[in-house]
Amino acid sequence: MLRVVNGVSLMAERGQVTALLGANGAGKTTTIECAQGLQKRSGGSISLLGQDPGRSGADLRSRVGVMLQDGGLPPSARPIPLLRHIAGMYARPRPVDELVQRLGIDTFARTSVRRLSGGQKQRLALAAALIGNPEVLFLDEPSAGLDPQSRQLVFELISELRAGGMGIILTTHLMDDAQRLADYVYIIDAGRNVAEGTVSQLLQRDPAVEAGTDHIRTLVFEAPPGLDFAGVLPHAITVTETRAGSYVASGALRPRDLASLTAWWAAHDVMPGSMSLAARSLEDVFLDISGKDIR
């Protein structure tokens, strides 16, 4: 038996966006497909609105909206008749026209699903997931293929639905999505959840932050290639040349570290091409936890 997911434990609340964050292949989709009843699980327990999704009926399915990663919409269908058809499966669907207008589907109403752009398909799939007026919404990689305008539109709608009390569970491998949308984040790695918390809680896992030091974690600068900064900064701060002439100093940087670095530049007559400071991001947390190797 293949255990793709083994040791994931999570809880999602109404009126909140819960994000499953992980690299491709970490087990996010498998986890939520078990919760949607699409995959049979070999062990463990799942409760969705108080019922087991593996053996539930139409009543539970009518209260749960699902947007699949690949859309799952028939290629030859046209958007509005398709939405009307899906709406017919529910006793009290949302008005189709309202969703069509809200998600800008009217602008491509005459195009078959096959010919829609990635972002248009995602918007249509979101409308299809919402048409039954669900209490729980599953979104598998919702911003995949979205252009910036669509992304803004979709994110605004998600925030509104959350404010209306919907429980939203989304998977993403994009830190930015999680940071912008999620009330609570589970980091999934190799089929297990390895960390959880609100975005700010996760950011505060940083030992330097816990010690009361600054949030600044990285200093990126450009300078002539091949420089050796050994001994310039404390051991806790590493300087790596990520590509020729581009350096990243990472660690809990303090004002005196900046002084040391600029003093070294002055002594060696080095003028950096650029330099910028950045706060610790969810990406740093994620990389700290799940390791920096590419999977």
Next chain:
Amino acid sequence: MTAPTATATQGAPATLLRRILLQGRYESLAMLRNGEQLILAVVLPLLALVGLTVTPFLDGFGASRINVAVPGILALCAMSTAFTGQGIATGFDRRYGVLRFLSTTPLGREGLIAGKVLAVLAVLCLQVAVVTLVALPLGWQPPAAGWLPGLSLLALGAAAFTALGLLVAGTVRPEATLAITNLLWILLGALGGIVIPAERLPAVTQGAVHYLPSGALGEALREAFLHGALNGGAALILLVWTVLAGAAAIRWFKWN
């Protein structure tokens, strides 16, 4: 279990009957709007009907060529729609995740399959009407007593071919489904005892043809529409195919 939080705005499913009817209508229209499916379902069977009435293949089996040809053509229609047409559509729906998405809506997997069966029956009704309308002016004279056993066995044959089509569509890639169901349509259509009775086929194939779903359905329909009789043996063979293929499809069908 009590559900104290239920409110008027909460999601609720439409009735099971409505869901199945809607899906049946949706899939029927999808089949009828697809040009290739229409050729397979209507044009090719009608061409075969005309071909069989102008050639001597069927001479000696009944009072006229058309009387022998029409039952076989109806059987061919069932194979077109239930096996090849529905199999290909399901195979591609599976590829594009349509089956998975619809099974998360109140329709569910059972409703989806019921809708497909309904769509096959609806298109088959249309095919029977078209073939009858073309065949009557060509001189087709079915016995009145033939309609009840004929249409019942046609429905049973459609069930057997639907189960077989779903079995193929649910276990191999859609391109392979396309190839397998089209190839089998041609092979069974020509040599499977469906339009040309087993007795007229090469000796090596004769014995086996009676046990094929195509041969059994062809024989059963000729028995009904030539003699107004029910062929119990052929009906039993179709039933066995339906049960076996249905069980295999339930066991091995992959939804993604």
